[in-house]
Amino acid sequence: xxxxxxxxxxxxxxxxxxxxxxxxxxxxxxxxxxxxxxxxxxxxxxxxxxxxxxxxxxxxxxxxxxxxxxxxxxxxxxxxxxxxxxxxxxxxxxxxxxxxxxxxxxxxxxxxxxxxxxxxxxxxxxxxxxxxxxxxxxxxxxxxxxxxxxxxxxxxxxxxxxxxxxxxxxxxxxxxxxxxxxxxxxxxxxxxxxxxxxxxxxxxxxxxxxxxxxxxxxxxxxxxxxxxxxxxxxxxxxxxxxxxxxxxxxxxxxxxxxxxxxxxxxxxxxxxxxxxxxxxxxxxxxxxxxxxxxxxxxxxxxxxxxxxxxxxxxxxxxx
Amino acid sequence: xxxxxxxxxxxxxxxxxxxxxxxxxxxxxxxxxxxxxxxxxxxxxxxxxxxxxxxxxxxxxxxxxxxxxxxxxxxxxxxxxxxxxxxxxxxxxxxxxxxxxxxxxxxxxxxxxxxxxxxxxxxxxxxxxxxxxxxxxxxxxxxxxxxxxxxxxxxxxxxxxxxxxxxxxxxxxxxxxxxxxxxxxxxxxxxxxxxxxxxxxxxxxxxxxxxxxxxxxxxxxxxxxxxxxxxxxxxxxxxxxxxxxxxxxxxxxxxxxxxxxxxxxxxxxxxxxxxxxxxxxxxxxxxxxxxxxxxxxxxxxxxxxxxxxxxxxxxxxxxxxxxxxxxxxxxxxxxxxxxxxxxxxxxxxxxxxxxxxxxxxxxxxxxxxxxxxxxxxxxxxxxxxxxxxxxxxxxxxxxxxxxxxxxxxxxxxxxxxxxxxxxxxxxxxxxxxxxxxxxxxxxxxxxxxxxxxxxxxxxxxxxxxxxxxxxxxxxxxxxxxxxxxxxxxxxxxxxxxxxxxxxxxxxxxxxxxxxxxxxxxxxxxx
Numbered sequence: 031x032x033x034x035x036x037x038x039x040x041x042x043x044x045x046x047x048x049x050x051x052x053x054x055x056x057x058x059x060x061x062x063x064x065x066x067x068x069x070x071x072x073x074x075x076x077x078x079x080x081x082x083x084x085x086x087x088x089x090x091x092x093x094x095x096x097x098x099x100x101x102x103x104x105x106x107x108x109x110x111x112x113x114x115x116x117x118x119x120x121x122x123x124x125x126x127x128x129x130x131x132x133x134x135x136x137x138x139x140x141x142x143x144x145x146x147x148x149x150x151x152x153x154x155x156x157x158x159x160x161x162x163x164x165x166x167x168x169x170x171x172x173x174x175x176x177x178x179x180x181x182x183x184x185x186x187x188x189x190x191x192x193x194x195x196x197x198x199x200x201x202x203x204x205x206x207x208x209x210x211x212x213x214x215x216x217x218x219x220x221x222x223x224x225x226x227x228x229x230x231x232x233x234x235x236x237x238x239x240x241x242x243x244x245x246x247x248x249x250x251x252x253x254x255x256x257x258x259x260x261x262x263x264x265x266x267x268x269x270x271x272x273x274x275x276x277x278x279x280x281x282x283x284x285x286x287x288x289x290x291x292x293x294x295x296x297x298x299x300x301x302x303x304x305x306x307x308x309x310x311x312x313x314x315x316x317x318x319x320x321x322x323x324x325x326x327x328x329x330x331x332x333x334x335x336x337x338x339x340x341x342x343x344x345x346x347x348x349x
Numbered sequence: 350x351x352x353x354x355x356x357x358x359x360x361x362x363x364x365x366x367x368x369x370x371x372x373x374x375x376x377x378x379x380x381x382x383x384x385x386x387x388x389x390x391x392x393x394x395x396x397x398x399x400x401x402x403x404x405x406x407x408x409x410x411x412x413x414x415x416x417x418x419x420x421x422x423x424x425x426x427x428x429x430x431x432x433x434x435x436x437x438x439x440x441x442x443x444x445x446x447x448x449x450x451x452x453x454x455x456x457x458x459x460x461x462x463x464x465x466x467x468x469x470x471x472x473x474x475x476x477x478x479x480x481x482x483x484x485x486x487x488x489x490x491x492x493x494x495x496x497x498x499x500x501x502x503x504x505x506x507x508x509x510x511x512x513x514x515x516x517x518x519x520x521x522x523x524x525x526x527x528x529x530x531x532x533x534x535x536x537x538x539x540x541x542x543x544x545x546x547x548x549x550x551x552x553x554x555x556x557x558x559x560x561x562x563x564x565x566x567x568x569x570x571x572x573x574x575x576x577x578x579x580x581x582x583x584x585x586x587x588x589x590x591x592x593x594x595x596x597x598x599x600x601x602x603x604x605x606x607x608x609x610x611x612x613x614x615x616x617x618x619x620x621x622x623x624x625x626x627x628x629x630x631x632x633x634x635x636x637x638x639x640x641x642x643x644x645x646x647x648x649x650x651x652x653x654x655x656x657x658x659x660x661x662x663x664x665x666x667x668x669x670x671x672x673x674x675x676x677x678x679x680x681x682x683x684x685x686x687x688x689x690x691x692x693x694x695x696x697x698x699x700x701x702x703x704x705x706x707x708x709x710x711x712x713x714x715x716x717x718x719x720x721x722x723x724x725x726x727x728x729x730x731x732x733x734x735x736x737x738x739x740x741x742x743x744x745x746x747x748x749x750x751x752x753x754x755x756x757x758x759x760x761x762x763x764x765x766x767x768x769x770x771x772x773x774x775x776x777x778x779x780x781x782x783x784x785x786x787x788x789x790x791x792x793x794x795x796x797x798x799x800x801x802x803x804x805x806x807x808x809x810x811x812x813x814x815x816x817x818x819x820x821x822x823x824x825x826x827x828x829x830x831x832x833x834x835x836x837x838x839x840x841x842x843x844x845x846x847x848x849x850x851x852x853x854x855x856x857x858x859x860x861x862x863x864x865x866x867x868x869x870x871x872x873x874x875x
Contacts, residue, residue: 058395058472184600188562301561
């Protein structure tokens with residue numbers, strides 16, 4: 031975590047952009063400019079600036095964003111739920127469709143379902159997410175009019191319900207506001223399907239490989255010899271034995287989405303963490319960039335701890 | 350089977366076009382690039398989008414007619430005068446104006462609003478400091494006497510200069526009681542006013558989410574009359590293509606930043622029309638006088654003949670800019686429409702030969718790597734080549750390019766500039782005044798950024814600044830512009846045209862010459 035902070039901090043210092051400009055604009059007088067520069071601590075040596083930041087961090091203070099003028103913690107509390115909602119929906123799509131697809135492909139090894147999955151996965155691996163997002167937006171929103179447009183909700187419905195969790199689907203449901211839930215769901219559908227497709231491609235391929243490996247094991251032959259149905263062999267025995275590595279696969283896919291799907295969030299104007307960090311980076315809003323980096327690091331650590339817990343639950347030998 | 354039915358129903362619900370709700374009839378949604386907003390406190394706002402939001406929540410002391418810029422009109426001040434000493438101004442406030450809170454707008458509020466700009470010393474403070482105000486004296490020099498606002502300047506300037514400044518965003522009158530009720534650590538309500546409004550305009554700021562949107566709620570009992578809509582939502586949509594998509598799908602009523610291609614595409618649909626208005630923003634390129642080639646007078650003049658002004662305006666910019674070659678834009682007092690320069694490579698070659706550069710020379714141009722800047726730069730590269738000037742483009746991030754420009758490390762900089770306030774002195778000062786060429790200069794004008802100084806022109810800027818007769822003052826600026834055109838290392842090319850695309854059934858947006866005169870109150874849908 032310290033290394034991550036240090037590298038991010040140093041990169042920001044070598045970028046040839048004046049961060050004071052983002053605060054005072056191009057028209058400020060020399061006096062105003064100098065005062066704001068001092069207030070931002072930029073008149074001090076780089077080592078002092080870094081030490082001061084780490085000191086603040088130790089007390090849970092991520093500083094104030096120069097762009098939004100709010101504490102970075104407040105900003106992250108606002109932007110992160112949007113990413114969480116999108117990433118969770120996308121991972122669920124990837125999980126619900128990807129695992130069965132992988133199992134079926136393994137069971138039909140080298141037959142048409144396996145070949146079809148290979149094509150679908152290959153497309154998912156090789157097509158840039160922003161391109162797919164744009165195409166999906168053009169087709170389903172612009173041409174067919176089936177999906178809702180960019181943004182997280184129809185703008186006139188935003189802020190209609192109190193933000194208790196920051197997750198619009200839940201906040202809308204808690205407030206009993208069907209219009210908010212419906213709008214949020216419609217706006218979530220397309221980006222979640224696009225991102226979910228990438229999760230699906232990854233999870234299904236990994237599931238296929240893992241199950242295929244199990245199907246060559248002796249215990250599978252014994253199960254078949256005992257007269258168990260092929261469904262039972264596949265879903266109760268083979269799949270049960272790949273759950274531990276599969277948990278790692280799903281967690282990695284989820285972590286990648288939670289760290290901020292920058293391009294998808296940009297294409298769909300989704301006000302999430304990835305878009306926040308990118309926007310801050312372009313404006314050299316360093317407190318926001320560093321705060322976002324810290325959160326990404328913490329998310330990664332938290333998910334690692336979560337997957338370890340899942341291991342212990344699924345495999346008694348790891349307890 | 351039941352699970353499958355549920356899944357199909359959910360899918361149909363999510364993607365069903367019939368289920369999509371349109372924009373409510375009394376709500377206006379605009380797609381606009383508003384990522385330049387720094388703050389919505391009138392004492393700090395100094396970019397384009399924030400001034401537009403503020404213009405709809407606050408009233409100014411005075412107003413002016415862009416079609417007849419020499420005419421200053423009343424706003425919150427019903428009468429105004431200047432004492433014979435030429436330094437004491439009196440503004441009588443109208444009695445019927447009310448803030449959103451219901452409190453009357455008083456001279457004390459007006460004095461407080463101007464004082465806090467100087468006291469907070471944020472970006473716009475320099476505009477008032479030129480009249481001699483400081484943190485120490487502003488409480489005494491700007492004061493309320495009953496219902497009259499008294500402003501005493503320490504320097505004698507043209508009264509119209511102060512009046513024009515008081516038509517701008519900086520003269521937005523803030524509800525003193527509301528601001529002080531939310532004061533934190535003596536900040537005069539600054540933090541609160543970044544996210545709330547306390548004005549007497551037809552709207553109040555309901556939501557401001559940086560990077561997302563601002564929402565203005567109309568005040569049904571606004572003193573100047575209620576707006577014809579209930580709410581205006583301005584979405585931060587930087588991409589013109591996305592703006593067009595939202596407009597065409599009916600998810601936005603206005604698209605405010607369509608580029609040439611998007612405008613052409615939208616124009617093909619007869620359902621859409623455009624509102625157009627000249628803006629005070631100008632496109633120019635500047636020649637750093639530290640460069641030994643660019644310092645030669647013949648080279649400066651030659652480069653002005655190496656721009657295909659009409660070709661770029663019509664072909665590349667498609668009506669989003671018009672040719673304007675002087676430093677005072679149309680819509681501001683003293684604007685000069687004379688166009689002494691046209692693309693003339695033969696004349697440019699002769700001038701370069703006279704400068705001892707018959708074989709041309711090489712030079713770099715810093716430009717923001719975005720449309721239309723890159724296209725303009727490429728057009729300049731081609732037209733410069735016609736006289737042997739080898740232009741190397743250095744595209745970069747906007748802020749990085751600006752940082753380099755401010756540090757005077759460029760050869761040629763291509764960018765834009767807008768008046769700080771609707772008075773010709775703003776641009777005259779920016780394009781001419783350079784009292785101190787050192788790196789520690791207090792006033793880092795465009796002239797300073799290009800290491801250019803012309804004391805004779807600078808004296809004339811001061812003379813025009815002091816001229817009390819408005820017609821004579823306009824004439825002084827026109828003469829100044831013509832002489833500046835001949836010798837200054839600035840090639841002014843275009844003036845912006847704001848274009849708002851909308852359906853025929855929606856109308857009423859008033860686009861002023863600057864964002865602080867762009868108003869939403871008359872927008873309505875049929």
